[in-house]
Amino acid sequence: AQSVTQLDSQVPVFEEAPVELRCNYSSSVSVYLFWYVQYPNQGLQLLLKYLSGSTLVKGINGFEAEFNKSQTSFHLRKPSVHISDTAEYFCAVSLGGSNYKLTFGKGTLLTVNP
């Protein structure tokens, strides 16, 4: 069975600073990888996804993530954050090509301070 580990439960940063949110997964088969964002009292919004192809994936709002198969990681990055990026970020994995069941990490709360 696959699992997802988000290494940081909270990440505080200052506005305009770069940020990296870490995600590692475990799976014995190929996977699809996703990052979702959840703003307070809202549902999850897809930021970006990796299905195949280029390991560097660009998403909405200036976020990007890099798939590293050897390190089984899919870290999320943004070069300069805004206060509006304050939210909970979830990494998720599904078994590639065959599974609709997403396995989510516990989330990382990103707090951007002025």
Add this chain to the structure above:
Amino acid sequence: NAGVMQNPRHLVRRRGQEARLRCSPMKGHSHVYWYRQLPEEGLKFMVYLQKENIIDESGMPKERFSAEFPKEGPSILRIQQVVRGDSAAYFCASSPLGFYNSPLHFGNGTRLTVT
């Protein structure tokens, strides 16, 4: 184009009562998924439905929980005889095709509190 609509947004039930959560998928979507988010946890898959069919309910607790997606109307997640451990956020998602062709679109969730 409205997104996935869930209601109510907040639901309070006493122990032993029934909770009914509703989900209307995005227009044109025929696949519905229910997920549960317990406090301090990530979302966990519960059930996958298409119109009038349960495709996969492997994530549903064996007792008290049921789900349906009738030919007409919203999908319903029903929890009978609720207990405090059922307090969570319940999210519905939908997609137009098989999952690997399109990502899931999530609703804003129903936050169930059992007192």
